[in-house]
Amino acid sequence: MTSEPTPLGEVLPTGLPAPPRRDTGLLVAEDWLLAAWVAVASPLLFRQQGGGGPFDSGAPLLGALRLLAVAAALVCLAARRPAREGPERRSSVVLGGAIGPLVGALLLVTISGFTGLDLGSGVGVVLVIVALVAMIVVHVAVPPLSVPIRRALITPFVLVSGGLFWTFIAAISGQPGSATPAAVLSNPGEGLGVGAFLLAFSAVFYTMLIYAPRQIAEREGGLVTWALRYALFVAGVVAGLAWPRLFGL
Secondary structure, three states, X not given: OOEEEOOOOOEEEOOOOOOOOOOOOOOOHHHHHHHHHHHHHHHHXXXXXXOOOOOOOOOHHHHHHHHHHHHHHHHHHHOOOOHHHOOOOXXXXXXXXXXXXXXHHHHHHHHHHHHHOOOOHHHHHHHHHHHHXXXXXXXXXXXXXXXXXXXXXXXXHHHHHHHHHHHHHHHHHXXXXXXXXXXXXXXXXXXXXXXXXXXXXXXXXXXXXXXXXXXXXXXXOOHHHHHHHHHHHHHHHHHHHXXXXXXXX
């Protein structure tokens, strides 16, 4: 049996696929985009739409963005992977822990998009059927998609999910800025309580709407990597709550 070098410099028997790449890095473009989105874009969109909650109607811009992001995520989920990526050694662990949260995330963002656009149940059922048919077509007819393309497809969903989390926090806390460090200092009891809730809720939310979708696009990163990415996300959320208050918005 002959051997050939892989793109990663490993030598495998000819005909066997190279193992999937796992050296993406600690903080990648998606992490910085997400932090910037929840720090800057989410507060601006929140105010442009009148400060509504995550499931309020009458938010056509946010509703359209959410449904388009769901559509791109479904394409990523349905698309085949290149054969060279080979069998996933961690597939049973990663997929077993990611598929459930991903389904919940897709439902949450889809419902939020429907309500934002004021779509009736009939239109919703039609769109769901169209999406299922489109996923079958993508899986059968579209060539396998590489990791960079899958990451590009899932990124809008990750950004929209981060913005959805921001609206949750703004609605639950009563007013933007109530979980900021300044609020903690001015009212330690209430501020620390809100901050603790923010951390607990954001950890669950991050796993469901950010970690799980990104694992579908590319299964990579260990505990330290994702802890650092989560910390950057929380920092972005806190910044997004703080700066409007500082400027009196």
